[in-house]
Amino acid sequence: MVTRSTSNAKDLSALRPSASLVVVNASNEVLLVHRNPKATSFAGMHVFPGGNYDEKQDESYRMTAIRETFEETGLLLASPATSDPEVSPPPSEAALDASRKSIHTGRTLFRDFLRQHALSADVEALLPFTEWITPLGIPRRFHTRFYVAFLPPFRASGFSSSSSGATQTQHCLPTPTPDGGHEGQEVVEARFVHPLEALAEHRAKQIALMPPQHYILTTLADLLVGREASPYQRERVERLSAGAFGRMVFCPQAGGKKRDADGRVELVFEGDEARGGPRGRLHRSLVLFNAQLPTEVELLRNFDIFTEVEVGAVGSKL
Numbered sequence: 487m488v489t490r491s492t493s494n495a496k497d498l499s500a501l502r503p504s505a506s507l508v509v510v511n512a513s514n515e516v517l518l519v520h521r522n523p524k525a526t527s528f529a530g531m532h533v534f535p536g537g538n539y540d541e542k543q544d545e546s547y548r549m550t551a552i553r554e555t556f557e558e559t560g561l562l563l564a565s566p567a568t569s570d571p572e573v574s575p576p577p578s579e580a581a582l583d584a585s586r587k588s589i590h591t592g593r594t595l596f597r598d599f600l601r602q603h604a605l606s607a608d609v610e611a612l613l614p615f616t617e618w619i620t621p622l623g624i625p626r627r628f629h630t631r632f633y634v635a636f637l638p639p640f641r642a643s644g645f646s647s648s649s650s651g652a653t654q655t656q657h658c659l660p661t662p663t664p665d666g667g668h669e670g671q672e673v674v675e676a677r678f679v680h681p682l683e684a685l686a687e688h689r690a691k692q693i694a695l696m697p698p699q700h701y702i703l704t705t706l707a708d709l710l711v712g713r714e715a716s717p718y719q720r721e722r723v724e725r726l727s728a729g730a731f732g733r734m735v736f737c738p739q740a741g742g743k744k745r746d747a748d749g750r751v752e753l754v755f756e757g758d759e760a761r762g763g764p765r766g767r768l769h770r771s772l773v774l775f776n777a778q779l780p781t782e783v784e785l786l787r788n789f790d791i792f793t794e795v796e797v798g799a800v801g802s803k804l
Contacts, residue, residue: 506633511678566605
């Protein structure tokens, strides 16, 4: 299967470079944030933490993903310079919260915060897990690099999935970062939830997912089986990341104006039979839209993502 982006250079120049982080904890839960229903982008959607690349703040897209995750959820993927807490004491919760707000408002640079606390961002822990380009015709278009990172059971700073070490299906995280004005926040909730449960909530119309998040959650649901992460499961995710799948660049195309009986439209991905793939190859999502935001998503994919993906377009390594 060959993935080719059909957008030309002029089309791509208007894209906003961004990055998102899929954090997996020891209970095979992933971190989702609920965007404010009044937000200017992805209003009311459940997404992975992330945001736009900032050349003043970020040395790489991985750094964007780590910084935005910290700003939106309070989870800091960073390691101390030394394991001795007397030499490199972890920042207090109060210091983390104050720094998080200061970084979000631009008063503090993320790298200065890390340097002040003798911390190093865990950029090498982030595994590439596909890239997505917003389809043509959407007013605000993004080129988003998705990464997966496994959260250690215990961290020197930030939080894990549960309090007191007990496994929880859902765990509300610290108060999300305000996004200006007293009425709204960029994120109104953040929690860990198993991919299967997130997808079940989506089918029950309890949460709304964008096609990229639905695609990645569906993929991880087949890999993260059960409530306890295993080395075998992690190895399979790492193998996907290191192979052709991890480097796939998606630029969905509408499959035509015709809708199915439920009013859904097709978003066709690279490698589908309608995009030059083998006859019978399905790589598409059926999406029900409401005011350009999806309310239902169903993935149709009938090939092995470990062995039947060939990459014809590879994203930037910035």
